[in-house]
Amino acid sequence: MDTINIIGAGLAGLSAAVTLAENGVSSRLISSQPSERSQSVLAEGGINAALDLMGEQDSPALHFEDTMKGGVYLADPEAVRNLTENAPRIVRKLAALGVPFQTENGQMIQRYFGGQKKRRTAYAKTGTGKMLMTALTDYARKFEADGLIHRLHHHDFVKADIRDGILRGVYVRDRYTEETALHSGPAIACAGGLNGFFPGRTTGTTQNTGHVQAVLFSQGVRMANLEFIQYHPTTFGISGKRCLVSEAARGEGGRLCVLRGGEKWYFMEELYPELGNLMPRDVVSREMYRVVRRPDCGDQVFLDMTALDPSVWRTKLSDLREECMHYLRIDPASALLPVEPGIHYFMGGIDVDARHRTSLPGLYAAGECACQYHGANRLGGNSMLGAVFGGETAARDLLDGGFDGGCLSLSTGCLSPTSVSLSTGCLSPISAEKLSSFLCSALGILRTEEGIRQSLEGVGEMLRDEALTEDFRARLLLGEAMLRSASARRESRGAHTREDYPERDDRAFRKTTLAECRDGSVTISFRDLP
Amino acid sequence: MIYQFEISRTKHGDRTSRLQRIRWETADESATVASALTGMNADPDLRDENGEAVGHIFWECSCLQKKCGACAMRINGVPRLACDTPLSSLGKKPIRLEPLKKFPVIADLMTDRQIMFDNLREMKIWLDRECSQTEDRDGVAFEASRCLQCGCCLEVCPNFLPGGSFTGTAACVPASRIIAEMESPAQTELGCLYRKRIYEGCGKSLSCRNICPAGIDIDKLLVHSNATAVWNKSVHSPGKMLH
Ligand SMILES: Cc1cc2nc3c(=O)[nH]c(=O)nc-3n(C[C@H](O)[C@H](O)[C@H](O)COP(=O)(O)OP(=O)(O)OC[C@H]3O[C@@H](n4cnc5c(N)ncnc54)[C@H](O)[C@@H]3O)c2cc1C
Ligand code: SF4
Ligand code: SF4
Ligand code: FES
Numbered sequence: 143m144d145t146i147n148i149i150g151a152g153l154a155g156l157s158a159a160v161t162l163a164e165n166g167v168s169s170r171l172i173s174s175q176p177s178e179r180s181q182s183v184l185a186e187g188g189i190n191a192a193l194d195l196m197g198e199q200d201s202p203a204l205h206f207e208d209t210m211k212g213g214v215y216l217a218d219p220e221a222v223r224n225l226t227e228n229a230p231r232i233v234r235k236l237a238a239l240g241v242p243f244q245t246e247n248g249q250m251i252q253r254y255f256g257g258q259k260k261r262r263t264a265y266a267k268t269g270t271g272k273m274l275m276t277a278l279t280d281y282a283r284k285f286e287a288d289g290l291i292h293r294l295h296h297h298d299f300v301k302a303d304i305r306d307g308i309l310r311g312v313y314v315r316d317r318y319t320e321e322t323a324l325h326s327g328p329a330i331a332c333a334g335g336l337n338g339f340f341p342g343r344t345t346g347t348t349q350n351t352g353h354v355q356a357v358l359f360s361q362g363v364r365m366a367n368l369e370f371i372q373y374h375p376t377t378f379g380i381s382g383k384r385c386l387v388s389e390a391a392r393g394e395g396g397r398l399c400v401l402r403g404g405e406k407w408y409f410m411e412e413l414y415p416e417l418g419n420l421m422p423r424d425v426v427s428r429e430m431y432r433v434v435r436r437p438d439c440g441d442q443v444f445l446d447m448t449a450l451d452p453s454v455w456r457t458k459l460s461d462l463r464e465e466c467m468h469y470l471r472i473d474p475a476s477a478l479l480p481v482e483p484g485i486h487y488f489m490g491g492i493d494v495d496a497r498h499r500t501s502l503p504g505l506y507a508a509g510e511c512a513c514q515y516h517g518a519n520r521l522g523g524n525s526m527l528g529a530v531f532g533g534e535t536a537a538r539d540l541l542d543g544g545f546d547g548g549c550l551s552l553s554t555g556c557l558s559p560t561s562v563s564l565s566t567g568c569l570s571p572i573s574a575e576k577l578s579s580f581l582c583s584a585l586g587i588l589r590t591e592e593g594i595r596q597s598l599e600g601v602g603e604m605l606r607d608e609a610l611t612e613d614f615r616a617r618l619l620l621g622e623a624m625l626r627s628a629s630a631r632r633e634s635r636g637a638h639t640r641e642d643y644p645e646r647d648d649r650a651f652r653k654t655t656l657a658e659c660r661d662g663s664v665t666i667s668f669r670d671l672p
Numbered sequence: 673m674i675y676q677f678e679i680s681r682t683k684h685g686d687r688t689s690r691l692q693r694i695r696w697e698t699a700d701e702s703a704t705v706a707s708a709l710t711g712m713n714a715d716p717d718l719r720d721e722n723g724e725a726v727g728h729i730f731w732e733c734s735c736l737q738k739k740c741g742a743c744a745m746r747i748n749g750v751p752r753l754a755c756d757t758p759l760s761s762l763g764k765k766p767i768r769l770e771p772l773k774k775f776p777v778i779a780d781l782m783t784d785r786q787i788m789f790d791n792l793r794e795m796k797i798w799l800d801r802e803c804s805q806t807e808d809r810d811g812v813a814f815e816a817s818r819c820l821q822c823g824c825c826l827e828v829c830p831n832f833l834p835g836g837s838f839t840g841t842a843a844c845v846p847a848s849r850i851i852a853e854m855e856s857p858a859q860t861e862l863g864c865l866y867r868k869r870i871y872e873g874c875g876k877s878l879s880c881r882n883i884c885p886a887g888i889d890i891d892k893l894l895v896h897s898n899a900t901a902v903w904n905k906s907v908h909s910p911g912k913m914l915h
Contacts, residue, residue: 242808276817571714
């Protein structure tokens with residue numbers, strides 16, 4: 143079998159690479175920077191699996207229900223079924239790779255996370271992502287030594303080589319030598335979320351520029367559900383980005399409050415007695431947005447963790463406490479923590495089916511850059527799971543002869559890496575900022591047709607600039623697709639709340655939003671769920 | 673606030689570098705070296721004190737919250753993370769930014785730290801079979817998993833030379849995770865490599881102790897790894913099986 147090109151070396155990319163290697167198939171693990179620097183290392187609170195370790199009669203079926211409900215019934219049910227059924231196996235495998243999951247009396251334990259009634263989230267303090275990444279990176283290293291995984295760190299994706307409607311290879315540029323090469327073979331895009339469309343405004347990394355998605359979109363690859371952007375309820379600003387306060391803070395007993403008449407009002411507990419502070423993130427962020435605009439309330443929401451047991455701080459949240467003291471000089475054990483919603487996750491992305499195939503034969507996508515598993519709103523702890531499972535599933539499909547073998551049987555060995563000159567992908571920060579301001583003003587927590595229209599006009603204006611580079615035009619087109627998707631969905635669902643269409647409309651919109659780019663123009667359509 | 677910088681500039685493929693003096697202003701009181709570099713790169717009209725265009729300054733960053741190690745560089749001569757160095761902490765003198773010196777410079781402040789990853793591979797730092805410990809008794813696995821591969825510890829280590837046999841703390845920390853999860857590491861290949869390429873090469877000068885930006889408890893890891901991989905002692909009883 144051809145060497146598979148994997149673009150991105152976070153959880154999804156590593157998972158794909160080791161799955162291929164376990165089956166004797168080699169891959170190129172292409173990433174702008176090494177795995178140690180990917181966004182996956184930032185993940186904090188944990189990974190979900192119905193292991194039922196807490197004696198609460200948890201099951202994959204309940205995990206499925208919570209995920210579908212949390213995503214407001216927009217996720218692909220078959221894919222979510224596979225995900226939740228495989229979750230216990232995946233977490234056990236990670237434990238076998240040496241992830242130091244939290245234990246009590248020698249047994250692994252799980253914590254509460256948003257939108258879930260059972261303690262289903264396996265974790266390692268609030269450094270779960272780093273622990274998973276270290277274990278998987280070490281595991282992959284063994285295959286590197288065996289020659290099955292070829293690392294190309296410091297290499298950026300440039301564009302896909304598409305001929306006769308099939309992906310034949312990928313152009314990749316070495317940041318060190320500034321040379322571009324073409325690597326033949328199928329590809330799995332694992333390039334993370336669209337953070338680069340919102341520079342300085344997300345909890346993620348600067349590395350996930352969204353370049354891969356933008357270029358693929360402009361090359362004709364279909365996107366899905368782009369309007370669904372997750373605002374995490376509890377973030378604070380630090381120089382250059384938003385810093386996350388993990389949902390684990392609320393999972394372990396933290397409470398959101400606002401000052402009303404000089405008193406603390408725990409609004410989430412009053413408004414949603416069942417799940418309270420642990421409602422899904424879309425609901426919490428929306429209520430926070432509303433509560434600070436009420437005339438009888440203060441304009442700041444606080445996270446109150448002052449009543450947490452000292453043992454929780456010691457064993458489960460020690461790193462979170464250090465972070466608050468470091469950046470805010472506030473000890474959350476004794477004082478209220480000011481928090482605001484911030485952009486955290488992109489539910490939408492490259493359109494894939496349950497096997498992680500995209501609309502372009504020969505191209506797969508997994509992890510945050512794909513649209514899979516989370517519907518209109520992602521539950522905390524499901525994205526690391528989705529990244530590991532997605533990478534694995536894409537790899538398995540290739541191993542099983544995916545695309546009816548069409549792509550794999552195309553021997554393109556003659557296309558050895560060659561030097562070609564292509565645009566450098568360097569992005570003007572000023573234009574990026576301008577695009578971002580249009581997207582932010584239209585795609586906030588509450589949205590209106592008028593706001594979206596104004597931003598579309600702004601982006602349209604930018605697109606008329608004749609001097610645009612090919613790369614930036616691709617970015618603008620994907621930005622336009624996000625706005626058009628938000629405009630077309632005339633209902634409120636999950637992370638997409640329309641002030642002008644406040645109701646959910648299942649009949650018209652319990653569908654996947656699709657965005658396509660043909661000859662430089664963007665079209666939006668809806669597809670029934672599988 | 674106005675800050676003066678002296679930034680080491682090297683072109684791609686060039687061996688020589690020069691210091692460029694740049695003035696940069698910000699209203700952000702919490703601005704870090706990383707925010708300054710981001711800000712400079714966002715200003716296409718930025719000029720140095722001789723009126724020369726500054727152009728794009730090459731450096732690496734990713735997380736901007738001291739969790740990925742990308743932005744390690746020498747700041748006033750000390751290896752540190754740019755995103756974890758507030759400008760306000762650097763005093764009044766010009767702030768000197770230079771690339772790490774133990775690694776080949778690619779351009780400006782960007783270095784090639786490939787040797788660190790090669791060392792981990794040569795040291796065979798991976799688990800050979802399923803991990804049977806559920807309990808991370810003394811937190812060794814957690815602590816050893818935290819290494820950013822930033823290279824700051826190697827930068828200050830008098831015994832680490834690229835191409836040399838000694839792999840330093842940056843390999844010792846990840847090795848400690850595997851050693852902690854092995855039953856009798858002294859008899860394994862990794863144990864042997866640990867003795868040769870870490871234990872025997874370390875001059876115990878302790879220069880690496882306070883430099884680690886992740887604040888990794890290196891002594892704790894060393895005590896564990898030396899005990900089991902060098903002295904063949906058991907530091908804890910095997911944990912319970914997972915399932
Ligand atoms: C602060 C924070 C906390 C989180 N906590 C949790 C949690 O507790 N639980 C949970 O489930 N999820 C959590 N998440 C979400 C989760 O971490 C991510 O969604 C997940 O790790 C994504 O993995 P990935 O493999 O898709 O992408 P990433 O880990 O982001 O990796 C992307 C890869 O693509 C590469 N890449 C990007 N662009 C290019 C390009 N142009 N060319 C070449 N390579 C490129 C990068 O170098 C990188 O290797 C958190 C996220 C953040 C930011
Ligand atoms: S103790 Fe000294 S010689 Fe040993 S690793 Fe640290 S700096 Fe290097
Ligand atoms: S031990 Fe510390 S200083 Fe050394 S590479 Fe790891 S994180 Fe960096
Ligand atoms: S950018 Fe990640 S440590 Fe500085």
